Amino acid sequence: MKYRTIGSMRVSSLGLGCMGMSEYYGSQSEEESISTLHHAVHLGVNLFDTADQYGLGANEELVGRALAPYRKELYLATKFGYVRSEKGEFIEINGRPDYVKKACDASLKRLGTDYIDLYYLHRVDPRVPIEETVGAMKELVEEGKVRYIGLSEASPETIRRAGRIHPIAALQSEYSLWSREAEEHVLPACRELGISFVPYSPLGRGFLTGKMTSTDQLDADDYRRRTPRFQGDNLAVNIRLVQKLTDIAREMNMTAPQLALAWVLANGDDLIPIPGTKKKHYLEENLAALDITLPEEVKAQLDEMFPIGTAAGERYPHHMMTLLDE
Template sequence: MQQRKLGNEGLEVSAIGLGTMMMPDNDESVHTIQGALDMGVTMLDTADLYGTEYLLGRFGGNEKLVGRALKGRRYKAVIATKFGITHGQGPKGDPAYIKKSVDASLYSLGLDYIDLYYQHRPDPNTPIEETVGTMADLVKQGKIRYIGLSEAPADIIRRAHAVHPITAVETEYSLWSRELEDEILPLLKELRVGLVPYSPLGRGFLTGQIKKFEDLPEDDYRRYYPRFQGENFAKNVEVVSLIERMASQKGCTPAQLSLAWLLAQGEQIVPIPGTKRLDRLQENLGALQVKLTAQDLEEIERISPKGVAAGNRFGAF
């Protein structure tokens, strides 16, 4: 398994991780997580609010699932989890909340320490210096090893990094969502902070498996996202067809091509595609064998330039 370094504090992980956000709480998910670890995937990403249907308002449980899968395999894993999104109260990052949250996550995961601890969203009511200062205290206490931020703007990242080195920033990044290339990506390279892209396959759109809206189950949360609706859907399918064609020419799948493109954007980028199926995980890992030439990257830029996706990233729930 290829390895990559996140940040400048010594954290090394597999070049592709596994996002567990939408995993159902069942034996197949445990089998997939354990299979990932056995194949050399070390980076497992969860959060205190994740669960099978958290987007529909049913929160939590995912950390316990990950904890069960880690039995006898903790030494193989780098565990990343998050705090800070609350039940209808907005993002939080005050010291009391952080201390309560980390203890709850350690209990749910069944761990003595968390490798990478993210603030899930910046708290507008708590200075980032206060939040990161509290997280730095957790590092000193041995409860966490490294500090991360999620969906944070450039000014917050810079201020946070001045308090304590930030190891990684997690945010959406893919051929579908390239907004961070303007400010965030150059800043992370300057500060030598790692980037962990979530939804690196455009919530499944870039796999080429979704051809029409009806392919989404009736209870699928993606039905509420603008990019999966109406005229946006039709336009986006056309772009994916071009990606599929190029992938076929390269002898790989659209998912592998999309992940290979992400990996080519920088040495400190570690995408975390989510899946509950072991065969999909194996397919994703195949991206590590896809070599993109300068000409390939130019062609990808032509068929899927920044801003190509029709519709916003998120919709109203």
């Protein structure tokens, strides 16, 4: 395994996003997910990413239970801020200090641990000054419940303001060949401030694998069916785009997801992607990207082929886009 750093944590250069094991990406098998989690540990992965809203808490319980035997060897990252009803409907983003404490205690219980290695604010609450939210997170650090603080999908201004209250160890935002907007302002701000950048969806929610040609391939409850990039004319444009990636990967004797991940990794040692999967063979395929040294001319070719804004359609439905870059 190769390693990078978040704070003083020596984390695997690829972490594992666990969301799909409980929700959003169609059907799940707990047995298969646990097997994949254990296999990840055995292959050297030590950074596991979850959130309190994934599966309405079920994902934290699954991750905590599966990884309990290895807890001292691993780094657990989770998030708070999304508030949903018992039926799963979105209610609000909550960054109020009293809720921060309540959410953390609930996550600790579900994870079956007495500390969280990296605790993210999942989305910024525009109604609450970031200083107040991070102030409460700072108290969690002082109490020993949290080791490091992170933000997700925050603007450079918010990141700077938050860092005046307590050091921010990591910023988690979407970043991939078809979602490069972070390069404009967010990633430079993180580098200026010494904050690690954790790309989620580095495979474009599975689209950059090149395996998807129609939403008919997705389960009826798969949330990608409601995502603009997977709909209508947008889908047709994006399929043609990803075919170019697949062609280059084939020429290099690798798979499209391996090339897509190698591109992310080549953009800086401060990037720690967390591709998600429920299956061991995809986990192995993803980890093989760590052994790829991307030639400069290929990276330049991909940079030119996938400029900022190249993907057709927004990356979220409108109501979720409004939660970004606060």
